[in-house]
Amino acid sequence: MKSKTAKETSTITTEIVLPNDTNTLGNLMGGRLLHWMDVCAAISAHRHCKRVVVTASVNNVAFTQPIRLASIITIEAKVSRAFTSSMEVFIDVWVEDPVTSERTKCNEAIYTFVAVDQNGSPLPVPEMVPETDEEIKRYEGALRRKQLSLILAGKMKPEDASELKALFLKNS
Numbered sequence: 491m492k493s494k495t496a497k498e499t500s501t502i503t504t505e506i507v508l509p510n511d512t513n514t515l516g517n518l519m520g521g522r523l524l525h526w527m528d529v530c531a532a533i534s535a536h537r538h539c540k541r542v543v544v545t546a547s548v549n550n551v552a553f554t555q556p557i558r559l560a561s562i563i564t565i566e567a568k569v570s571r572a573f574t575s576s577m578e579v580f581i582d583v584w585v586e587d588p589v590t591s592e593r594t595k596c597n598e599a600i601y602t603f604v605a606v607d608q609n610g611s612p613l614p615v616p617e618m619v620p621e622t623d624e625e626i627k628r629y630e631g632a633l634r635r636k637q638l639s640l641i642l643a644g645k646m647k648p649e650d651a652s653e654l655k656a657l658f659l660k661n662s
Contacts, residue, residue, distance in 0.1 A: 491616040494617075499579075501537065501568075505562075517557060518559075528545055530566075531567040531603065535569060539577065544603065546602040547601070572615045575606075576604045579602070581599045634653045
């Protein structure tokens with residue numbers, strides 16, 4: 491399997507917030523944004539492995555500011571790291587000022603996808619090769635995030651989380 495770069499998996503989608511997408515305050519509903527992010531991230535994961543992918547988890551979502559009715563939002567998803575059959579996808583959400591066209595980051599999320607066959611069994615995925623400083627930072631953090639998630643799910647013992655232990659030992 492040929493390794494891929496984040497650029498090769500990059501997916502960008504643009505949406506406009508319509509009345510049916512909003513709550514009673516005129517803000518984009520969180521569930522609608524989660525749906526848009528899930529679709530964008532799934533395409534990114536698919537581009538990485540060229541397989542059917544399923545959402546395994548939504549690991550982190552940060553709603554840092556409301557997104558108003560009629561806002562134009564851009565969702566950017568890139569695979570940040572690939573493991574045996576799973577891929578971590580980092581998603582950035584930008585809102586565009588309709589007058590100045592200036593973009594402001596308003597949300598971000600981290601999703602995990604698994605490549606599967608027609609029976610739903612996991613399939614191996616290609617390696618991810620980070621290139622930029624941001625991609626390297628996200629790549630390096632992905633293993634720590636995975637280990638923490640496995641510990642919290644009871645699937646890994648804390649003493650086996652080598653990346654997390656190294657983080658704490660380095661700072662002591």
